[in-house]
Structure formats: structure tokens, C-alpha cells
Amino acid sequence: MSAILIIEQILNGLQFGVMLFLMAAGLTLIFGVMGLINLAHGSFYMVGAFAAAAVAGVTGSFLLALIAALIVAALAGAMVEMVVIRRLYASDHLDQVLATFALILIFSEGTRWIFGSFPLYLNTPATLSGPVTLPGGIQYPLYRLALIAVGLAVWGGLWWLIERTRIGIQIRAGENDREMIAALGIDISRLYTLIFALGAALAGLAGALVGTIQSVQVGMGEPVLILAFVCIVIGGIGSIKGAFIGAILVGLTSTLGGIFLPELFKVFTDPATAQAAGASLASMSIYILMSLVLIWRPTGLFGARA
Amino acid sequence: MIAERWLNLAVLAGLLGVAVWARIADQPFTITLTTRAVILALAAVGLNIALGLGGLVSLGHAVFFGLGGYAMGILAFHVQTYTPLEIGPISIAGSTSMPVIWLTAIALSSLAALGIGLLSLRTSGAYFIMITLAFGQMFYYFAISWNRYGGEDGLSIYVRNGFPGLNTLIPFQFFGICFALLCLVLLIGDRLARSPFGLALNAARQVPVRVETVGLSPFRLKLVAFVISGAVTGLAGALFADLNRFVSPTMFSWQLSGELIVLVILGGVGRLIGPVVGAVLFVALEHLLGGLTDHWHVFLGLILLVIVLFARGGIVGLLSRRRLGDG
Numbered sequence: 001m002s003a004i005l006i007i008e009q010i011l012n013g014l015q016f017g018v019m020l021f022l023m024a025a026g027l028t029l030i031f032g033v034m035g036l037i038n039l040a041h042g043s044f045y046m047v048g049a050f051a052a053a054a055v056a057g058v059t060g061s062f063l064l065a066l067i068a069a070l071i072v073a074a075l076a077g078a079m080v081e082m083v084v085i086r087r088l089y090a091s092d093h094l095d096q097v098l099a100t101f102a103l104i105l106i107f108s109e110g111t112r113w114i115f116g117s118f119p120l121y122l123n124t125p126a127t128l129s130g131p132v133t134l135p136g137g138i139q140y141p142l143y144r145l146a147l148i149a150v151g152l153a154v155w156g157g158l159w160w161l162i163e164r165t166r167i168g169i170q171i172r173a174g175e176n177d178r179e180m181i182a183a184l185g186i187d188i189s190r191l192y193t194l195i196f197a198l199g200a201a202l203a204g205l206a207g208a209l210v211g212t213i214q215s216v217q218v219g220m221g222e223p224v225l226i227l228a229f230v231c232i233v234i235g236g237i238g239s240i241k242g243a244f245i246g247a248i249l250v251g252l253t254s255t256l257g258g259i260f261l262p263e264l265f266k267v268f269t270d271p272a273t274a275q276a277a278g279a280s281l282a283s284m285s286i287y288i289l290m291s292l293v294l295i296w297r298p299t300g301l302f303g304a305r306a
Numbered sequence: 307m308i309a310e311r312w313l314n315l316a317v318l319a320g321l322l323g324v325a326v327w328a329r330i331a332d333q334p335f336t337i338t339l340t341t342r343a344v345i346l347a348l349a350a351v352g353l354n355i356a357l358g359l360g361g362l363v364s365l366g367h368a369v370f371f372g373l374g375g376y377a378m379g380i381l382a383f384h385v386q387t388y389t390p391l392e393i394g395p396i397s398i399a400g401s402t403s404m405p406v407i408w409l410t411a412i413a414l415s416s417l418a419a420l421g422i423g424l425l426s427l428r429t430s431g432a433y434f435i436m437i438t439l440a441f442g443q444m445f446y447y448f449a450i451s452w453n454r455y456g457g458e459d460g461l462s463i464y465v466r467n468g469f470p471g472l473n474t475l476i477p478f479q480f481f482g483i484c485f486a487l488l489c490l491v492l493l494i495g496d497r498l499a500r501s502p503f504g505l506a507l508n509a510a511r512q513v514p515v516r517v518e519t520v521g522l523s524p525f526r527l528k529l530v531a532f533v534i535s536g537a538v539t540g541l542a543g544a545l546f547a548d549l550n551r552f553v554s555p556t557m558f559s560w561q562l563s564g565e566l567i568v569l570v571i572l573g574g575v576g577r578l579i580g581p582v583v584g585a586v587l588f589v590a591l592e593h594l595l596g597g598l599t600d601h602w603h604v605f606l607g608l609i610l611l612v613i614v615l616f617a618r619g620g621i622v623g624l625l626s627r628r629r630l631g632d633g
Contacts, residue, residue, distance in 0.1 A: 031432060037435060037436075084611065091614075093363055093431060093432055093435060094567075097435060098571050099611055099614045099615065101567070101568065101610070102608070103607065105604065105607030106607035106608065106611075109603035109607070112601065113604065222560065223443075230436075233436050233437060279451045280448055284448055287443065287444035288444075291425055294428065294429065294437065295425065295428075298433070299433070
């Protein structure tokens with residue numbers, strides 16, 4: 001267990017964390033502003049990945065693929081919001097869960113219908129492939145470093161959007177009092193569509209970016225969606241800062257737990273048992289983390305309302 | 307528009323009728339299909355106790371379904387492999403007796419429901435949904451990594467477990483067991499809803515503050531409902547595993563939790579027979595649409611959307627005269 005390995009794993013954890021943040025940011029914005037719990041957010045992740053894989057397959061350009069992922073996911077988000085989600089704002093959470101569950105069924109099976117059951121692959125762009133040498137002589141894949149940079153950039157961009165722009169003021173006002181800002185002459189339903197499309201685009205971007213590391217297949221969105229839920233529950237629903245901290249915590253816990261827990265168990269028992277017990281515990285570690293946070297703070301680290 | 311009590315009896319008589327017809331016409335597959343509907347109905351009736359009476363939108367009920375399944379799988383596995391089941395220093399033989407398995411399933415799932423309930427009920431609304439979902443995933447990944455009992459591949463049990471005096475391998479007799487259990491649970495559920503506990507729970511769902519004012523704890527009422535609900539779903543899980551003679555981590559999957567909610571909503575939330583109607587409809591759709599196209603989930607999704615957006619109250623709500631107060 002060398003220092004290099006530990007730093008590598010911490011970077012892997014950060015990379016996983018910022019990708020989770022791209023998902024969690026949209027979820028938490030949509031919940032914070034519209035009060036909507038959106039299970040179909042994972043579908044936008046999948047849609048983004050498939051759009052990127054399809055465009056990259058035709059054009060061979062990774063940049064075009066990313067742009068396609070953003071546009072297609074945003075369009076899918078806007079369409080879904082206008083056709084279905086808009087009718088659910090006044091409903092209770094049960095109806096929202098059910099309707100968005102129905103959307104998952106439609107998106108997943110629809111995608112399988114169009115693309116088939118076989119996974120697609122997205123290649124890492126040539127300029128970003130290969131390792132770089134970090135200070136201290138650590139070799140690390142450039143692409144993963146780029147992912148961390150993109151995640152941090154999105155975090156900064158969202159902060160700027162929400163704290164420093166006119167739309168951000170409207171979003172924050174919408175969180176507090178939607179009747180009042182409607183009375184002040186702001187088209188609240190257009191604002192909602194915009195936020196929903198923004199969240200969907202971020203999910204689509206995450207799907208396309210992660211699609212190059214993993215395969216692009218139907219059902220890829222839901223495990224990530226559930227992890228993103230864990231992130232925003234830990235961070236406090238509705239808070240972008242909470243989503244970021246939650247995502248980094250979950251990313252690090254999940255990655256480091258998977259590597260170090262089996263090692264830790266080897267100190268106490270024989271290797272085979274340690275491997276099995278460590279792996280079991282590692283797969284449960286983030287949920288244990290979530291339970292601990294909830295016992296301590298039932299509304300999450302930065303949550304204001306239940 | 308008909309009285310709900312007659313509708314309840316008609317649905318149960320219909321289920322029994324289909325099975326009897328299939329027995330006479332010698333259609334074992336139809337009996338198995340009906341049994342599947344009955345077991346899913348039982349699981350959904352369990353969920354409806356938390357969801358309908360308690361207003362607890364649990365997106366993690368697959369935990370209890372899966373625990374019931376693994377209770378059956380593990381007990382029968384030890385008999386099948388002639389190995390004792392060792393829990394710490396205690397060593398017990400497995401079991402292939404259904405009553406023993408059912409009790410184990412109920413005990414395990416109640417315990418899990420107590421633990422999960424104690425943690426999750428500290429929160430409400432969207433938090434509760436996401437947390438129950440997360441607990442579901444925790445059990446799912448645990449089952450996958452538990453190689454002792456098949457890991458991702460699951461466990462196959464070659465002989466269906468026995469019930470004293472019956473031959474459970476005959477589809478109709480196994481159907482009878484499941485159907486009797488469903489009727490029993492429905493009866494208990496009906497009593498429960500009318501009991502002081504049920505009334506208090508109903509009130510705790512609608513106006514928790516008032517319940518607290520008269521000296522009852524909404525938290526404890528909801529916790530008890532959650533445990534009962536988990537126990538019933540656990541029992542259904544054990545039966546489901548026996549029906550397929552197979553358990554795997556998919557019994558813990560979040561899709562299953564989602565489908566259980568779908569069953570309840572399809573039929574009508576908070577109605578006694580709602581989950582049964584939902585389960586029958588679901589199995590029928592699965593069979594009919596699934597026969598037409600592999601992509602039947604698209605149509606299921608569309609049907610669900612239409613129900614959520616335009617037919618709140620589900621099928622029973624459409625058919626029944628009684629309106630439920632908005633909670």
C-alpha cells in the first residue's frame with residue numbers, strides 16, 4: 001500500500017464524485033425549485049450517453065458528441081417537462097414517483113427498441129488519452145483529470161449562474177415563493193422548463209463523459225441516479241453546495257472503501273474471508289455513511305427543510 | 307358503480323374461479339400465472355398498509371420481499387446441501403417446511419422494517435422516499451456480494467418446500483395455500499384498518515399534529531404500520547421464491563420496489579382490494595402485452611402515465627361508489 005496508490009485512488013474518488021455531482025446538481029435544483037422528485041433523471045443520463053455514442057459513431061468527433069449529448073438531453077428534458085412533469089407540480093410525491101417511474105420504463109424500453117440490447121462504446125478523444133505525470137511522479141490518466149476539471153468548472157458555473165445572474169435571482173426567488181415571483185411578472189412555467197432542461201443537460205453531459213470510461217447501455221442511469229439521491233440526501237435536498245459536498249463524500253467513500261476495506265480486514269482474518277467481508281462492507285459503505293449523517297442531521301448537512 | 311364490499315368478494319371469487327377453471331381444463335400454466343398474481347397481490351397488500359393507511363411512500367419494499375425470498379432460499383439450501391446453518395456459535399439444520407420458512411421470513415423482514423423504519427421515519431416526504439430507496443440498494447449490493455449464497459447468480463432450490471398434509475408440487479394445491487394466505491391477510495388488513503390503531507394511523511397520515519395533541523405518537527403509529535407492512539411483504543417474498551424455486555438479488559432490486567408501488571396505484575391506493583386488482587391487471591398485462599412485443603414496458607409506462615395524470619384513485623376508484631377523503 002504505497003502513497004502513490006492512495007493518491008491515485010483519491011483522484012479516482014474525486015472523479016467519481018464530480019460526475020455524481022453533475023447528476024445530483026440537476027436533481028437538487030429540480031427538487032429545490034419545483035418540489036419535484038424526479039426518478040427519470042437517470043434516463044437523461046442514458047439519453048446523453050446514447051446521443052454521444054451515436055454522434056461519435058457517425059462523425060468521429062468527441063466534441064460534437066458532447067454537444068449532441070447536451071442538446072439532446074436538454075431537449076428531452078424540456079419536452080418531458082412540458083408534456084408530463086408540468087402536470088405534477090401540484091401533486092403529492094407519490095404521483096411524482098409513479099409518473100417518473102413510468103417515464104423510466106418508456107425511456108429505457110424505448111432506447112432498447114431503437115438501439116438494441118448490446119452496449120455501445122465511446123472512445124476517449126486522442127488529445128485526452130494516455131497518462132500524464134503529476135508532481136511526485138504519479139502517472140494518472142489525462143481523461144480522468146479532465147473529468148475532474150469539467151466537474152469543478154460546472155460547479156463554478158452553477159454557482160455563478162445562481163448567485164450572480166438575473167435567472168439565478170429568479171431561481172432563488174422561485175424556491176422561496178413561487179406565487180410572489182409569478183405576481184411580479186416572471187413567466188414561472190418558462191423558468192421551470194428552463195431549470196428542468198438545464199438539469200437534464202447536466203445529466204446528459206455526465207452520461208456522455210462517463211460513457212467513455214464505461215459502456216453505454218440501457219439501464220446505466222438508474223444506479224447512478226440512486227447514488228445521486230444518496231448525495232443530495234447527505235448534502236440536504238435543495239442545496240447545490242450540499243450536493244457537491246455529498247457527491248465528493250460519496251465518491252471518495254465508495255472508491256476508497258472498495259480498495260481499503262478488504263485490506264483492512266486482512267489484518268484481522270484470512271485473505272479469502274477478508275476479501276468477501278471487505279467487499280460486502282464496501283458495497284454498503286455509502287449507505288452506512290448516509291445513515292450516520294441522517295442520525296446526526298435528519299435534513300442533511302446543508303438542508304433547511306424536510 | 308357498485309358497493310366496495312361486493313367488488314372485493316367478486317375479485318377474490320374471480321381469482322379462485324380462474325384457478326378452478328384452469329384445474330378442470332388442465333392448464334397448469336394458467337394456475338401458475340394466477341398464483342403469481344396472488345403472491346404479488348399479497349406483497350402489494352403489505353405495501354398498502356404502509357402506503358395507503360400510513361401515507362408512507364416506501365420505495366424500498368423490495369428489501370422485505372427479498373429477505374422473505376432469501377429466508378426460504380437459505381433454509382432450503384442447507385437442507386439441499388446437507389450442511390448445518392451456522393450463526394455464530396449456534397448451529398441449526400435448515401428447513402423445508404413452509405410454516406417454519408414463513409415464520410422466519412416474517413421475523414427477518416419485521417426486524418429489518420424496524421431498523422429501517424427507526425432511521426427513515428425520522429424524516430418525511432421526499433427524504434423518506436430516497437432513504438428507503440437507498441436502503442433497498444444496500445441490501446441489493448449486499449446480496450450480490452454474498453458469495454456464500456450464490457452472489458449475483460442466486461440460489462436454485464430444486465424441490466418446492468412442503469406443507470403438512472398437502473403436495474405443494476401440484477400447482478393447484480400451491481395456489482390454494484397462497485390464496486388462503488392472501489384472504490387471511492386481507493381479513494386482518496380489514497380489521498386493522500377499522501381498529502383503533504388503524505383509525506389513529508389514518509389520522510396520523512392526515513393531521514399528525516392533532517394525533518399528537520390527543521397523546522398519541524405519530525412516529526410510533528407509523529413505525530408499527532411499517533413493520534406490519536414489511537412482515538406481510540416478507541411473507542409474500544418467501545412464497546414468491548417457492549413459486550419460482552429460485553432466489554436472486556433481483557428480488558431486492560429497486561425496480562421491484564417500484565413495481566410494487568405500481569400495483570398499489572393501478573388498483574387504487576388505500577383500498578382493501580386495490581393491490582389485488584392491481585396485481586391481477588399487472589400480471590395480465592405482462593402476459594398479454596409481453597406476448598405481443600418484447601418492449602411491453604413502453605406500453606405499461608404509457609398506461610401508468612395515463613392513470614397517474616387522469617385517473618387518480620386507480621381501477622377500484624373508478625368502479626367503486628365510495629370516495630376516499632383526500633389525505
